[in-house]
Amino acid sequence: MEFVSSWCNNGVLPPSYVHPSETRPGNLVVPPGTSIPVIDFAGHDRNQIIQKILKAGEEYGFFQVINHGVSETLMDDTMDVIKEFHAMSGMEKQRECSKDPNGSCKLYTSSLDYPAEDFHYWRDALIHPCNPAEECIKFWPEKPTRYREVIGAYSVEMRKLSSRILEIICEGLGLEKGYFSSDLSENPKIIINHYPVCPDPSLTLGLSKHKDPTVISLVLQGLIPGLQVLKDGQWISVQPHPHAFVVNIGYLLQIISNGKLNGAEHRVVTNRNAARTTITYFVFPTNESLIKPAKVLTNEQNPPLYKDCKFSDFFTAFLSRAVEPCT
Ligand code: OGA
Ligand code: NI
Numbered sequence: 460m461e462f463v464s465s466w467c468n469n470g471v472l473p474p475s476y477v478h479p480s481e482t483r484p485g486n487l488v489v490p491p492g493t494s495i496p497v498i499d500f501a502g503h504d505r506n507q508i509i510q511k512i513l514k515a516g517e518e519y520g521f522f523q524v525i526n527h528g529v530s531e532t533l534m535d536d537t538m539d540v541i542k543e544f545h546a547m548s549g550m551e552k553q554r555e556c557s558k559d560p561n562g563s564c565k566l567y568t569s570s571l572d573y574p575a576e577d578f579h580y581w582r583d584a585l586i587h588p589c590n591p592a593e594e595c596i597k598f599w600p601e602k603p604t605r606y607r608e609v610i611g612a613y614s615v616e617m618r619k620l621s622s623r624i625l626e627i628i629c630e631g632l633g634l635e636k637g638y639f640s641s642d643l644s645e646n647p648k649i650i651i652n653h654y655p656v657c658p659d660p661s662l663t664l665g666l667s668k669h670k671d672p673t674v675i676s677l678v679l680q681g682l683i684p685g686l687q688v689l690k691d692g693q694w695i696s697v698q699p700h701p702h703a704f705v706v707n708i709g710y711l712l713q714i715i716s717n718g719k720l721n722g723a724e725h726r727v728v729t730n731r732n733a734a735r736t737t738i739t740y741f742v743f744p745t746n747e748s749l750i751k752p753a754k755v756l757t758n759e760q761n762p763p764l765y766k767d768c769k770f771s772d773f774f775t776a777f778l779s780r781a782v783e784p785c786t
Pocket of ligand 1: 652678680685686725727739
């Protein structure tokens, strides 16, 4: 198993990367004029922002935020560092990701279970925890030289921004204050995806259709398109918006909101002319966290749509590709 970035320059798409006609993107034409909502944190009062986020969470499960207060310099430095990381040789990346004997920092290609895959995905990835910082950072890569400094600062900002968004959602759903600033957001992870230039994007995928196994996820996608959201049976492209964050409702928040918010299905298509590197902050609970519909959102008319389940059990079911764990 070699990283796609190590051999993709030969210009050939190996047969194991060619997806069946039902799931391949085909001609990649996406309907014009469709896009996910863009929410301006500086342009509205708090009540308007609550309404807009709830509506986007119900209708799309996806939205972008602008004027979110995260420094553009830090966002640019982060993009530079993640591109530099994936530009290193396979051996060097492997060495930089093997510092924890428990393997908390994982470098892989395609998906976490490459040998079990019917078809491979055109991506390389790095995932590692980022909280508590002092326990995690010592196992992160030390190359590129600014990795720990920049990604450390970025993680702090993502924790703040995700808390802010979750407080808004908490209020919008009518949950008790601080509902999400608990074990539900204690174990966040950073994932850095790299989708190299691809000889034939119509036949393959960077990531197949999935819901994130998270509460919410915050994506910084740079200027190269590739992320698509399934809305009413149609794939719509998430248009790159300079210095915006793409936020998506994860499957855990779909459960907690008892189906009011939509853990939207999304996928990633590849690009013929430019490589695409993204960084996502996954809001994850602890393994012991109990995932269940919030009490105040259920009653006789609205019975719980999901069974209570421990996050570790949910995650096992998720990895074994159970379509809707906890139902
Ligand atoms: C993911 C994901 C989107 C992207 O890692 O779950 O959907 O554009 N990433 O890389
Ligand atoms: Ni995802």
